[in-house]
Amino acid sequence: MIRRWNNSELLLLGGSAGSFKILFQIVKNLSPDLNKVVVIVIHRKKNFLSEIEQLFADHSKVRLKEIHDKDKIEKNTVFIAPANYHTLIEKDGHFGLDVSEALWFSRPSIDVTFESAADIYNDRCTGILFSGANQDGAEGMLRLRNAGSLTIVQDPAEAEMPEMPGAAIRINAVDYILKTNEIFKLLKK
């Protein structure tokens, strides 16, 4: 697991209800020389655009950016999927956005981002799915896993809302089920 994590170029973090605190802690503790691209997809209301971004930016040692259309994908940067858009990864090293239909009532959808990451990065990703009240992300994790990427969920027993990691486990999309502190430990390596 550690070797696959170290080989990953892209760290994908997905979460919904109950995931905010953990994601916040992760961003806060990320090393500035992580040498990976970090992409965070969190469900949230469409008209509250920049609160999360601001809060994360204030506490992060790593460069943090809300994704704009055709932004260049760069290492040592935490990219946050903007509210009310889907975030996609393009072959030419850029992000793309779209406003097509919500999935699981969610835009951004975790599935959309994780699946497009799997299409482009194949086995060079680590995807981690956290607490959430719906099944978004499970299909995306499956796609990542089938492409050879490392997939991890927060242990549903520890998640405030177990449905999201649970759904990924049910469809066999998960390599490792980890306790929150184990996830922290891994990301420090």
Added chain:
Amino acid sequence: MDVSSQDLSSEQLTEIIGLVNKVYGFDFSYYSKASLKRRFSRIMMIKKWDIGDLRRILTSDPVFFQEFLEEVTVNVTEMFRDPSFYKTLYTQILPALSTYKHIKIWSAGCATGEEVFSLAILLKKAGLKEKSLIYGTDINNEVLKSAKKGVCSVRNLKTYAENYGLSGLGGSLADHFTSTNDLAVIQGDLKQNTLFSVHNLISDPVFNEFQLISCRNVFIYFETILQERILDLFYKSLCPGGFLCLGSKETIRSDIARNKFREINSKENIYQKIGS
């Protein structure tokens, strides 16, 4: 269930793009590929087709192509999407537009017209409706037919009303609609100053001169090279000092285009034409 795009490879995507261009003259070559791939896959999923079916039916059935076009081009839109944008237009841009004798506005890629009618309401509130004309264009005639009706579901109107409320413009969105059962119809006077027609941003020329062009969340579907070409079209379509509004996550990237447009509101992505 999510759209599975796994079954469509990049080679197949390129092949379908080529086929559509050859048979129908619609060029998707410079569309953002990841998004386009999801659209193609979505059609295949809805129809339960494989790539062979899609290829065969696209070649032989022009009627299906209309449906294809409608599915591929994303037509998801809301009234008063990004409430703060409308607030900014109202407070910062409309006062500048009010000095013109006639105000011509182009909503480019208007889909089912929600932005056109949002703008109509805004102009009415500012007392500028009578001297304004809003052109809504799209490549897709089917969505324009729907736009011309000025009708939306009561359920959608509720969402739009939330957006409207957040814009802080005052009053209520429902005041501009007549509701019967499940449908809400925009009031007749707001339709008077609107005009809808087919226009392809990729291949059609300048067709009028405008004081304001709004093209929000359309560029996201295009690669940068195509965005640049369309920016040039917009430049030529604007009067001196005319305004260009892009989606809040869209950016003018090239130096050439940056020399043509001055950013006047970075948060809402509103630009002004430089020079004449």
